[in-house]
Amino acid sequence: MNKEIKVADLGQKDYKETWDFQESLFEEILNLKIRNRRESLNLSTPNHFLFVEHPHVYTLGKSGDLSNLLLDESQLKEKKAVFYKINRGGDITYHGPGQIVGYPIIDLENFFTDIHKYLRLLEEMVILTLKEYGLNAEQSKGETGVWLDVGTPFARKICAMGVRASRWVTMHGFALNVNADLGYFDHIVPCGIKDKAVTSLNVELGKKEIPLQEVKQKLKKHFLELFEAEESN
Structure with missing residues (x-):
């Protein structure tokens, strides 16, 4: 079991570009797991944790209701x-500047096979x-x-x-409001x-701004501790 996690900070990045990048890492892990089973191999699967900040974007999960978006195209x-x-699972949410978005793309078989526990640990990391x-x-x-x-x-x-998982491989994740423009939430029924x-x-x-880098370091520390993992070089 590989308990090393490669952490990458993508800075400010377009949502669709980041989604495509997530999908590529997700597929890479899935394909390796399928190959391991087909060929009776035991190659270790990688784990990733991406930090990113998106331009203003609204996303609707598979079970979401489009009427929870209160804006038309114009x-x-x-x-x-x-x-x-x-x-991903869940309904509608907003991402934008001043918000830390985290995407763990990990093989839960390296840690534990329990989606409920996975979500509770992500929440505990933020808490x-x-x-x-x-x-x-x-x-x-x-x-x-x-x-x-x-x-x-x-x-x-x-x-x-909001997360997605297939064959115990995760993608999507969490969005923590740090210095977010809360006015953008007025245009949706959040989640x-x-x-x-x-x-x-x-x-x-009661502060104008909290250093995002400082918060990311704290999130990373608690994530690694809760998952009993190490950051890979």
Whole structure:
């Protein structure tokens, strides 16, 4: 089992370009697993973790409802945003500048074979990171992602999640609002959940901007610890 993870920071990158890159890494791991089974080989499968920041984009998961996007084509152009239907789970979400998006493309057979556990560990990674900033974030029963003030009228989501898995290989991942323009969430019903607010780390801390690199380092540290993994060179 290969417990090394290659971490790459793609900086600011177009959503479709990043999606294509994810797909290529995903297919590479899948093909290697198929070859291992067909030819009775035992070649180790690689694991990747991509950090990226996207220009304004709305994405709709397989089970999503298009009516949760509240903009038409001309309004999208006006907002300098694009829209994609994609192959992850979940409903609609927004990505944009000031948001850290993370895509773990890993072979869970190198770690454990449990998608529920995988999602809970991703949430825990974010919860532990936010704890370092003095925030008490939580999971919300029946709602994937990371929240603040769960169970109160002030519940608000700070991190969205949606993944895809095939033969225990994962793709897509999480989006943590750090310095996000929350106005863009007004144009969707986030994750199909009505009457719940969205927030960002800088808003919660009352600061203009939080260094993205600093947050990425904390996320990476907690990810590696939770998955009992090492970063590969």
